[in-house]
Amino acid sequence: MQSAKILVVDDDHFTRTLLDGLLRGRCLDLRLAETGGQARAAFAAEDFNLVLMDQRLPDANGLDLLREFRKIRPRLTAIMITGHADVKDAMAAVREGLFDYRTKPFEDLDDLERVIGKALEMDRAYREIDALKASLAGPSLIGASPVVMRLAEQIRQVAKLDTTVLLEGESGTGKDVVARMLHAESRRAKAPYLDVNCGALPESLLEGLLFGYEKGAFTGAAKTTAGTFEKAHGGSLFLDEIADMSPKLQSSLLRVLQDGAFSRVGATERRSSDFRLICATNRPLAAAVAAGSFREDLFYRINVVVLRLPPLRDRVGDVVLLATHFLDHFTAKFGKKVGPFSPAALRALEIQPWPGNVRQLKHAIERLVALHPGGPVDVPHLDGVIEAVAPGPAAAVGAPGPLGYQQARHDFERDYLRGLLAAAGGNISEAARLSGIPRQNLYVRMKRWAIVTD
Numbered sequence: 320m321q322s323a324k325i326l327v328v329d330d331d332h333f334t335r336t337l338l339d340g341l342l343r344g345r346c347l348d349l350r351l352a353e354t355g356g357q358a359r360a361a362f363a364a365e366d367f368n369l370v371l372m373d374q375r376l377p378d379a380n381g382l383d384l385l386r387e388f389r390k391i392r393p394r395l396t397a398i399m400i401t402g403h404a405d406v407k408d409a410m411a412a413v414r415e416g417l418f419d420y421r422t423k424p425f426e427d428l429d430d431l432e433r434v435i436g437k438a439l440e441m442d443r444a445y446r447e448i449d450a451l452k453a454s455l456a457g458p459s460l461i462g463a464s465p466v467v468m469r470l471a472e473q474i475r476q477v478a479k480l481d482t483t484v485l486l487e488g489e490s491g492t493g494k495d496v497v498a499r500m501l502h503a504e505s506r507r508a509k510a511p512y513l514d515v516n517c518g519a520l521p522e523s524l525l526e527g528l529l530f531g532y533e534k535g536a537f538t539g540a541a542k543t544t545a546g547t548f549e550k551a552h553g554g555s556l557f558l559d560e561i562a563d564m565s566p567k568l569q570s571s572l573l574r575v576l577q578d579g580a581f582s583r584v585g586a587t588e589r590r591s592s593d594f595r596l597i598c599a600t601n602r603p604l605a606a607a608v609a610a611g612s613f614r615e616d617l618f619y620r621i622n623v624v625v626l627r628l629p630p631l632r633d634r635v636g637d638v639v640l641l642a643t644h645f646l647d648h649f650t651a652k653f654g655k656k657v658g659p660f661s662p663a664a665l666r667a668l669e670i671q672p673w674p675g676n677v678r679q680l681k682h683a684i685e686r687l688v689a690l691h692p693g694g695p696v697d698v699p700h701l702d703g704v705i706e707a708v709a710p711g712p713a714a715a716v717g718a719p720g721p722l723g724y725q726q727a728r729h730d731f732e733r734d735y736l737r738g739l740l741a742a743a744g745g746n747i748s749e750a751a752r753l754s755g756i757p758r759q760n761l762y763v764r765m766k767r768w769a770i771v772t773d
């Protein structure tokens with residue numbers, strides 16, 4: 320758990336001592352309040368990453384107090400501590416944006432620590448997004464995982480060097496974003512940035528687009544047109560899907576890179592252009608060289624500095640941050656009030672395999688916001704939204720292959736809990752007895768998979 324500032328509000332001495340013992344060693348700053356009055360004073364004086372709030376206080380109702388706090392700080396992350404009798408109110412509060420609740424006495428301290436860890440992660444996500452918004456006007460790479468932090472540092476270093484960069488990464492991992500960042504952070508930032516997808520056009524059209532052409536050079540060449548090489552003069556040129564370039568165009572590109580000069584199609588005049596080249600590929604270029612489909616000499620020309628973009632499944636820690644960022648983005652864009660995510664919804668997003676990477680997550684959140692009636696986002700809201708996303712390449716060719724471990728576990732848990740509840744005749748206490756899972760835990764898990772609703 321990272322260092323954080325936590326406010327614990329509880330009039331019960333035993334609970335305060337227990338939470339103090341549990342958290343003191345892990346966070347820099349813990350404030351304890353016994354009454355609503357003390358909590359108000361502490362909240363006014365400091366900026367807390369998390370509030371743990373007892374529902375029944377001698378001079379206040381914890382839920383009302385949190386509502387008051389959220390008017391001042393709408394993104395306040397809070398967990399309610401409640402007695403069994405008040406669970407219904409706490410569940411209603413989750414719908415209003417409370418992060419989660421736990422019942423006293425705490426049966427499972429590991430679970431309590433976990434939910435506190437998740438709440439702090441959520442708070443961090445909100446803060447990082449706000450900081451990003453405040454500091455950046457240009458393209459930005461959202462992510463706080465070590466691998467993304469390292470990549471961001473590499474981008475900063477390489478951007479200034481004016482060297483050719485090759486970006487390798489699966490589709491949807493953010494190669495286009497990184498190419499724009501390299502340009503935006505380079506000394507060429509004020510000059511043009513042009514991008515061409517080499518996989519999207521037939522050879523002759525791509526040639527005309529890159530080199531430009533003279534009027535009448537080919538059917539349809541109605542007027543003399545400058546190509547991307549010329550237009551990118553002084554700036555950066557991003558060639559996406561470089562591995563899809565035909566052998567003929569690979570040779571032409573190699574000559575341009577060697578000579579710094581080229582001719583428009585149908586012309587003899589040589590023109591020169593000074594651009595910084597950034598290339599991207601979603602399959603390793605070395606493999607294309609080994610397979611004979613990509614020229615080795617061109618490979619060495621563009622394989623100067625290689626930046627590798629990790630797939631989203633290798634940086635699960637970033638899912639919360641990205642999902643929250645996209646939720647913010649699309650609620651603003653569509654003028655809707657959707658959110659926040661419930662902890663269960665965040666967990667459900669984290670265990671998806673995301674074969675389409677950040678692009679898939681972004682589209683899923685866009686669809687979610689478009690279809691959502693408004694208010695917090697829980698697991699049932701994600702159902703159609705995630706499944707509606709285009710399947711990965713294996714599924715696309717009808718060869719499903721083995722499920723990812725997380726997906727298999729997810730399926731098992733949902734099926735097990737459904738069967739368990741049926742075996743217990745719909746009675747959760749009986750299901751808890753049969754399974755040996757504490758009732759409260761079981762209830763939360765069943766809610767997560769929408770097997771029970773409140």
Ligand SMILES: Nc1ncnc2c1ncn2[C@@H]1O[C@H](COP(=O)(O)OP(=O)(O)OP(=O)(O)O)[C@@H](O)[C@H]1O
Pocket residue numbers: 459460461462488489490491492493494495496497559601677678681
């Ligand atoms: N780290 C990130 N932070 C913010 N947005 C991201 C990030 N990664 C990807 N995106 C967003 O996801 C979408 C897909 O990203 P992008 O087009 O850069 O992927 P790509 O790797 O170039 O994919 P392809 O190989 O299919 O061209 C874009 O809308 C982009 O803004």
